[in-house]
Amino acid sequence: MAGRFLSFEGIDGSGKSTQARRLAAALRARGHAVTLTREPGGSPGAEEIRRLVLEGDPDRWSPETEILLFTAARRDHMEKTIRPALARGDVVITDRFADSTRIYQGITRGDLAGTVDRLHDLMIGTEPDLTILVDIDPALGLSRARARAGTELRFEDMGLDTQTRMRAGFLALASRHPRFRLIDGARSEDAVADDILSTVLPHLG
Secondary structure (H helix, E strand, O other): OOOEEEEEEOOOOOOHHHHHHHHHHHHHHOOOOEEEEEOOOOOHHHHHHHHHHHOOOOOOOOHHHHHHHHHHHHHHHHHHHHHHHHHHOOEEEEEOOHHHHHHHOOOOOOOOHHHHHHHHHHHOOOOOOEEEEEEOOHHHHHHHHHHOOOOOOOOHHHOHHHHHHHHHHHHHHHHHOOOEEEEEOOOOHHHHHHHHHHHHHHHOO
């Protein structure tokens, strides 16, 4: 049986990475085979590109160059991880996918949405079966993101205005595509996890 492809989206600090891990654990406990992955990354080649795009000065790359880098990483991710897992019948859960590129590079860093979509159609050609959008106030999300230890803060360093535009972009995208499910991420971690699980289970058959 063909697998199911689920993505998590949201602004920085929304809690989506934690919730993706919790969903994977909950589904495994119910007997599902699950592949949990992330973007950028999820395959050896894509992880190398991840370091290029998430670390360093906010102005390190132009939006156009970022689109090419993210698309290259996604192509390798699809070839090496996602498609083989779906062929095995796994539930694939990815922390970010093409919608993040549509928002981060396509909208908030310039009017490049058409470029993102053309490259996606040409090189990727796949959308998730279900997308969980964990929504949170941008100021709260940014404070959470900056409180994390680590070096992958290039997009957080672009500031609150960028996070606010990204949230508006995600909400607009969700309103246009029925595969999205909107989850209030400002509640307790357990409450959010329960909501996500009850949302996902009916889609797994």
